Every structure is written in structure tokens, then in C-alpha cells.
Amino acid sequence: MELQTPYFVIEEAVLQKYYDMLTDSLEKNWGNYLVGYSFKTNSLPWLVSFMKKQGAYAEVVSQDEYSLARYMGFRDDEIVYNGPYKSVESFRNVLMAGGYMNLDSQMELNWLIDLAKEYPEKHFYTGIRANFNLEQMCPGETTMGEMSGRFGFCYETGKLAQGIAAIKALPNVTLTGLHLHSSSKSRSVKVFRSIAQMACQLKREFDLKLSYVDLGGGYCGGMPGRPEYPDYFPAVAEELAKEFDPKQTKIIVEPGISMISKCTSFVTSVFDTRDIKGTRYVMTDGSRFNIDATMIKSSYFFEIEENRAYAAERPVMAEQVISGFTCMEVDRLFIHKDRQELVPGDKIVYENVGGYTMSLNPLFIQYFPAVYVKRGNEMIQVRKKWTPEEYVQGSVWEKE
Numbered sequence: 001m002e003l004q005t006p007y008f009v010i011e012e013a014v015l016q017k018y019y020d021m022l023t024d025s026l027e028k029n030w031g032n033y034l035v036g037y038s039f040k041t042n043s044l045p046w047l048v049s050f051m052k053k054q055g056a057y058a059e060v061v062s063q064d065e066y067s068l069a070r071y072m073g074f075r076d077d078e079i080v081y082n083g084p085y086k087s088v089e090s091f092r093n094v095l096m097a098g099g100y101m102n103l104d105s106q107m108e109l110n111w112l113i114d115l116a117k118e119y120p121e122k123h124f125y126t127g128i129r130a131n132f133n134l135e136q137m138c139p140g141e142t143t144m145g146e147m148s149g150r151f152g153f154c155y156e157t158g159k160l161a162q163g164i165a166a167i168k169a170l171p172n173v174t175l176t177g178l179h180l181h182s183s184s185k186s187r188s189v190k191v192f193r194s195i196a197q198m199a200c201q202l203k204r205e206f207d208l209k210l211s212y213v214d215l216g217g218g219y220c221g222g223m224p225g226r227p228e229y230p231d232y233f234p235a236v237a238e239e240l241a242k243e244f245d246p247k248q249t250k251i252i253v254e255p256g257i258s259m260i261s262k263c264t265s266f267v268t269s270v271f272d273t274r275d276i277k278g279t280r281y282v283m284t285d286g287s288r289f290n291i292d293a294t295m296i297k298s299s300y301f302f303e304i305e306e307n308r309a310y311a312a313e314r315p316v317m318a319e320q321v322i323s324g325f326t327c328m329e330v331d332r333l334f335i336h337k338d339r340q341e342l343v344p345g346d347k348i349v350y351e352n353v354g355g356y357t358m359s360l361n362p363l364f365i366q367y368f369p370a371v372y373v374k375r376g377n378e379m380i381q382v383r384k385k386w387t388p389e390e391y392v393q394g395s396v397w398e399k400e
């Protein structure tokens with residue numbers, strides 16, 4: 001039976017291949033590691049439970065993500081808690097249970113000080129996020145360039161030193177981890193080598209005894225000619241081994257896009273074509289909002305599946321503007337140049353769309369599309385298309 005487009009498909013075998021590639025490389029190069037799956041990248045319940053079954057912890061960055069992790073069965077000690085927007089209650093729960101807490105700000109440090117005072121008989125373990133000038137180590141590669149990042153305690157201004165000193169002064173708190181996630185455009189091996197070098201430098205400078213070094217996310221995966229998981233960890237391990245012993249210190253990784261992009265596609269159909277002032281518009285039932293909600297992509301990986309029922313000649317057309325279904329003019333995905341005419345019933349299948357796509361989908365004009373998991377030849381629906389029923393849940397209105 002033909003499935004109703006648009007829909008996302010996750011190929012389970014490819015997902016498993018990437019998960020295994022990551023853990024095999026960590027196992028081989030360091031042996032002591034933890035995967036914290038990045039919820040924000042894609043928190044589809046099926047994916048979250050897949051990761052949980054593999055043994056991953058939940059890497060969350062808000063009260064809602066924390067609540068979802070708990071709802072999906074992660075214990076408080078199976079949470080890696082990052083980001084600037086934690087709630088006090090969830091912050092305390094994770095610390096009380098011995099989960100992985102990476103302090104992002106002075107505000108959170110104050111929460112920790114209060115908690116430690118409130119429970120003087122209990123011992124707490126925390127990590128701290130270092131904000132440092134990765135651009136200096138990898139010129140032209142970072143997302144922020146010369147501008148500072150917004151997250152964590154700044155090394156260069158002395159705030160990190162102050163934060164570390166404040167934690168060390170607490171009698172019932174141990175600083176046990178460093179979090180060093182830094183977003184880069186290049187996602188290069190050099191970026192991760194530099195992050196590992198920084199971990200070593202901070203350990204030496206502040207005389208730290210760490211049970212974990214959290215490298216964060218930001219790896220490449222499934223992009224031809226770009227690094228894969230097995231390329232990163234020999235370099236990371238080579239650097240970390242200069243200061244750390246795998247028996248004492250584990251590596252935490254927080255994979256997101258690298259894990260799920262390659263296995264995920266978005267299947268759309270052409271439903272209409274129109275010519276306006278010499279321009280051919282190809283109207284599809286998928287939208288740029290489904291796969292590029294932040295409007296930053298300039299190209300897509302895609303394949304065309306022609307409608308076999310269409311028997312007429314397909315002339316080659318100089319330009320066809322592939323457009324989404326919404327009423328926004330910006331909803332144009334790409335220009336299909338010097339290709340055969342596309343007609344209703346043709347499918348456009350976008351590849352590498354698993355990261356920051358489903359989680360950034362809006363409820364705009366059409367509700368969330370269905371999601372299938374491809375297991376062998378079977379297509380298993382893991383989310384049904386949203387209808388007004390899901391849309392109105394929790395709403396109140398006066399019925400006539």
C-alpha cells in the first residue's frame with residue numbers, strides 16, 4: 001500500500017550502524033565512556049527509547065526535556081543536564097540523585113551552594129561548563145568566530161577560575177566533570193583534538209581530579225568526504241592520555257545530528273504545478289518548514305521518484321522552483337535546473353534530515369507529519385500524522 005505523503009522515515013539498520021560505530025570507536029580508543037543522547041536534536045519518543053535501549057543517557061537542556069526524559073523512563077541519575085535554562089526543581093533532583101550536572105552560570109552555582117547548605121550531611125558531585133576561545137585554536141572553524149559563545153563560565157575572563165574556586169570551597173561538593181561543548185562550522189577532527197587539549201590544560205591549571213570530560217556534540221556523520229566517528233576518538237584519546245587515565249576519567253559524548261541525519265529521510269509529493277510570468281512552480285506537500293525551519297540551508301540532498309502512471313513526454317525545463325505547501329513566499333526549497341519536468345504524483349525524497357528538523361517543525365498550516373521506521377522491508381508507523389484532535393488537546397473554548 002502506498003503511504004500518504006508527507007512523512008519522515010527512519011531506517012533502523014542505518015541508525016544502529018551509526019550508534020555502533022560511535023561506541024565501537026569509544027570502546028577501542030578509551031574504553032570508559034558514556035553516551036548522552038541530545039534530546040533537542042530529535043526527541044521523537046521512538047528514537048529516545050531506541051537510544052535508551054542502547055544504554056544511552058538523556059542529554060537534556062530544559063525542564064520540558066527533563067520531564068520528557070523522566071516520562072520515557074530515564075532515572076535522575078541517567079540525566080546529563082546542560083544548558084542555560086534548567087528549572088531549580090529538576091536541577092536539585094538530578095544533583096540529589098547523582099546525575100551529571102554541568103553548571104552553566106553563576107545563577108546555577110548559587111542554586112548549588114544553597115542545596116549543599118541545605119543538606120550538609122550529603123555529598124554532591126557536579127560538572128562545570130567551560131566557555132573558552134576555541135576560535136584561537138581553530139581559526140575560521142567555530143560558529144561564533146571572534147565573538148564569545150553564550151554558554152558556561154568564561155576561561156579567559158577568569159570567571160571559570162572563580163567558579164571552580166567557589167565549588168572547591170564547598171565542603172560537601174566535589175567538582176567532578178568538565179563540559180566543553182563548542183559549536184563549530186567545520187566539525188573537524190582538529191576541533192575535537194583542541195577540545196581535548198583544553199581539557200588537559202584546565203586540569204593542569206586548576207589541579208582537577210575529574211571523573212568525566214564531556215566533549216559535547218558537534219560531530220560529522222554520513223557526509224561524504226567528512227570525518228566519521230572513528231576519525232575523532234584516536235585524536236581525542238591521544239590528547240586526553242597526556243593528563244587523564246581512562247580508569248579514572250570517562251569521556252561523555254552528546255551526539256545529535258551525526259547520529260540521526262543519515263538514517264532519516266522526508267518523503268514529499270508534487271501535487272500541482274503552475275506557470276507564472278515564465279516561472280514554473282512545483283507545489284509539494286512538504287514544506288521548507290519541515291526540513292529547514294531556521295531557513296539556513298542553501299541546498300538539499302534529494303532523490304526524485306517519478307510518477308510511473310504519467311505516460312506523457314517530460315520536456316527538460318531550464319528552471320523549476322520546488323516549493324512547499326504553505327502560503328509563505330519564502331517556502332521555496334530549491335531550483336531544479338535543466339531537469340525533466342516534474343508532474344503531480346512525482347516524489348521528492350529529502351535525505352539527511354533527522355537532526356533539528358522534526359524537533360523544529362512548526363504546527364503551521366498543516367500539523368505534524370507521520371513518522372515511519374523502516375525495519376527490513378517493513379514500514380512501522382511510530383507517529384501518526386497529527387489531526388485537530390492532537391492540536392486542540394489542553395485547549396478550552398466555548399462550544400455553541
Ligand SMILES: Cc1ncc(COP(=O)(O)O)c(C=O)c1O
Pocket residue numbers: 038041059082083181183216217218219254255256257258355
Ligand atoms: C551541549 C550540546 N550537546 C550536544 C549538542 C548536539 O550537537 P550536534 O547535533 O551538532 O551533534 C549540542 C548542539 O548544539 C549542544 O549544545
